[in-house]
Every structure is written in C-alpha cells, then in structure tokens.
Amino acid sequence: MGSERSEPAEPGNMTTIPETLRAATERLAPVSATPRLDAELLLAHALRIDRNDLLLRQRDLSIPPDFDALLQRRLTGEPIAYITGTRDFWTISLHVTPDVLIPRPDSETLIEAALDHFGARSPARILDLGTGSGALLLAALSQWPQARGTGVDISPAALAVAQDNADRLGFGERAAFRLGNWAEGIEGPFDLILINPPYIARDVALAGDVLHEPESALFAGADGLDDYRRIAPTLPRLLAPDGMAAIEIGYDQRLSVSALLADQGLSVASRRDLAGHERCLMATPARPS
Template identity: 40%
Template sequence: MHHSIKSVLAESADALASISDSPLLDAEVLLCLVLHKGRSYLRAWPDNLLEPEQLEQFWALVEERQKGVPVAYLTGYREFWSRDFHVTPDVLIPRPDTELLIELGLKLIPANEPVKLIDLGTGSGIIAITLAAERPLAQVIATDFSPLALEIAKHNARHHHITNIRFYQSNWFDDVPDAQFDLVISNPPYIAEDDSHLQEGDVRFEPQTALVAAQQGLRDIQIIADTTRSRLKSKGHLLIEHGYDQQHQVQTIFKNLRYDKVRTYQDLSGQPRVTYGQWNQ
C-alpha cells in the first residue's frame, strides 16, 4: 500500500464523498491537522510518504467525519472574517451567513467614536470580537446563557488580544448592568422545534439550545426585540439574524414593537437573513 500524501487524499476523499459536499477539502484540512502543515504543503509535496502513526491519526479523524462530526469540531477551529476562532461542541460553528451581521454592524458604528454595543448570545464570540477588533474605540459587551460558551468566547478574545470587551453570563439582558446602547446585535436561536433540518448535516452535533426556539423559532427574537427597546439610546440600532423564511414574521415583530426604518438584508446566497430596526421613541 502506497501511503503518499496524494494517494491518501484521493482515498479519503472517496471515503467522504457520501457524507460531505467538499470531501477533498475536508480530507486536506484533516491531513493538515495531523501533519501540522498548511494546505500549500500538500500541493508542494504530493509524493511525501506518511508515517504509520500519522496515518492512524488521520484515518481516525476521517472515520469521525464519516459519522458526520463537523470538521470544525475535529480541528477545534473555524475561520470567520479572516480570523481563526476556537470552537467546541459547546458552541455553534461560525457560518459565512453571519458575516452579513458584521458588515451591517460596521456600517452603523463610526470608526472614530466611542459607541456602546452589545452582542446577545455570543457563542464562540465571533460577532463581538470581530466588531471590537474592527472598532477599537467601541465598548463591547457580550452575553451568553452558557458558561461553557463564555469560556470559549473569552479564550478567543484573549487569543486576538481584544481588550475593549466585557463578558456577562446572562439570559439576554437579564443580568446585564443598566446601560444604554447604540447598537444591539444578535444571532439568536431561530430554528423551529419540528424543523427537519435538525436531523441533517452539522446541526446534529451542535448545541440545540443555540439553534432551537419555541413559537416556530420566533420566541427569542420576540424577547430580544421587546427588551432591547428599553436598552437602546434614541436613534439606536437593532440587528437580528434569522431564518431564510422568517423575514415577514420578524418584520412584523419589529413593526408591532414600534421600530422604525425596518428592513431585511440578504446574505451571500441571496436569502433574507438579517432584519434591522431603529428605535426613535
């Protein structure tokens, strides 16, 4: 049996073809993890042979991936907005869709003013940490109900040397000190309890509390939009990520709570993904 990088990648990509949309990429990422090398190394040295213990480690990872375990949980990392974030099964895996929240958030935060913003349900910390890094004058608060998630978010903040951020274990605003914010931003649970997607792909391995909400996935969005009103400065902004099919319900929630300028923005694949409202009372 020839155990060159090239042949092992071909064989493992075949083995992953039934489970993954990107079998070769998955195989490369897992092999890089075992070899402690970047993907360019695999292309530069396709004929290099693997040691027996490297092979063993690699095929053990491939086997986990075949069971459906997400690559990000196997490697412990996922890239988001050009930064590496540590992830474990206690937090959601960062999704490219969520970069839309960052884009919109950055447009609303002037680079040269000390604004206050809060990320509700921060998970691995990707939203709060990215905004804090891109807007160093901003004072950022990040909350999560899960102490395990908060530990990961704090680790990620330290890893990226972010100092303008504070963390609170809190169910939405419940345990956040009284303060008025310029921006409230959140990627809350928004999947309905009976959604068939919960049986597919990565989400089977992700924390259900971070995914599922009552009232057809709208309960947490309703609570956040409602409680945010007393926490926003006049002309303050609310941004919430939601499901691709929830645009009308979320807009209705915002409008019923008397938010102004309500509109929904589309993600990279053209799906309505983030709804905005301004508080002018």
C-alpha cells in the same frame, strides 16, 4: 470480459500526500458536500500545519499516523470544526467546541450590515446577545479597534470558549462576558447590538452538521420565534439614538420578526446573505415624524 469496480483505497495505506487526499476525497464524497476541502483540512490538522502549507509542501510530507482516526470521525458526520477545534469567521480564527454553535459565513451578514450603518464612524459600545463562541462580538472588535463590548450567554461552557477566544486574539481587555438570559440586567445604551438567537421550529427535521450542535442554540419553540419575542421588547431601552441592532433570522422569518420589532416602535430593514436569503434585520430607533 466483465470488470469489477474497485473500492477506494484506505488513506493510511497510501504512501504520498496526493494519493492520500484522493482516496480520502472518494471516501468522504457520500457524506460531505465538500469532500476534497474536508480531506485537506483534516490532513493539515493531523500534520499540525495550515492548509496552504499542506498544498505547497505535499510532495515532501509524510502521512501522520492519526489521520485515519480523524477521517473516521468525519465519516460519522462530526463537523470539521469540532474535529479540528477551529473555525475562521470574518477576519479572525476562533476556537470552537461542541458547547457552541459553529460560526457560519451567513452570520457575517450582520457585520456587513453594521459596517454599512456606521460608515466612517465606529461604534463605541457593542452588545452581543447569545454570544456563543464570541464570533460576532470578536469580529466587530477586530473591525473597530476603539470599540469595547459585552457578550452574554446562558451557557457557562460557551462563555468559557468565548473568553478563551478573546484572550487568544488579544481582545481580553476590550471584551467582557457575562452569564445571563438575553438582556436581563443589562444596562444600555449600546451603539451596536448583535443577535444570533435560536430560530428553528421544534418540529423541523435536521440533517448534517447541526445534528452535532447544541440544541439550546438551535431550537426556539413551536414556530422558531420564542427568543425573538423575548428580545424585541428589550431593544428600545438598550439602543443608543443612532444605534442599530443586527439580528440574524431564518430564511422565511423576515415578516414575522419584523412585525415583532415594529411593535416596539423600531424601524426595520433587511439584508440578504450571499445565497440571496433574507438573513439579517437591522432595527433602529424610529425617527420622530
């Protein structure tokens, strides 16, 4: 006797949180590498609680009516961060919109590199070029309570998101944001410069969450190096003598970007992210021989 495989049940038809999560996980599996996590985050957002509360209280919660709509958005490929409007980064939680790149754990490598460079010291002045949501600058300000910083972005919409994040986190008095094209018109010196520029080559085919992110934050010319070429010549005048620039790079760009920095007389070292990819270049003023 043959049997037919049943389709996953619709979450809205489930009566309990555990059943709803199981059904949503099945539906998300074809479109997400983390279907269970996605289901939990979306359901917690619909319930207006955090994920930990959801997991602890799932036996006594009811299914919210708008969960199906959120699930449908994820099934079309929309990133979780844009649906919920939040993303955790380093020790802070950020508000994000489609006007900004979604902060990723890979970028935390820049903060780790800065911690190693400064040790017990604290940078006094921080510059974040291409600040977007303000993720790198605000993570640094959370790490060093005495520091002050400036975030620069060419997008007024991104700057509005960054300013909102700074105010919400209580860093409004220590963070200033300005509209600009990289370091044009910026006066140094800065102890720490954080840079996460676009670095994807124009003809690279994208997939996943990045399809929904702003192209201006992703692409950088035919070889992905256009913005590094603009930024590198500005760093010697902006860096304090004991300062450091932490620069995010693509997995295969260490040699090419290092050469651009070395041509400006900077010393360069690299740091790998948790996946083992060359992710961050640390540029420092060359020491006199």
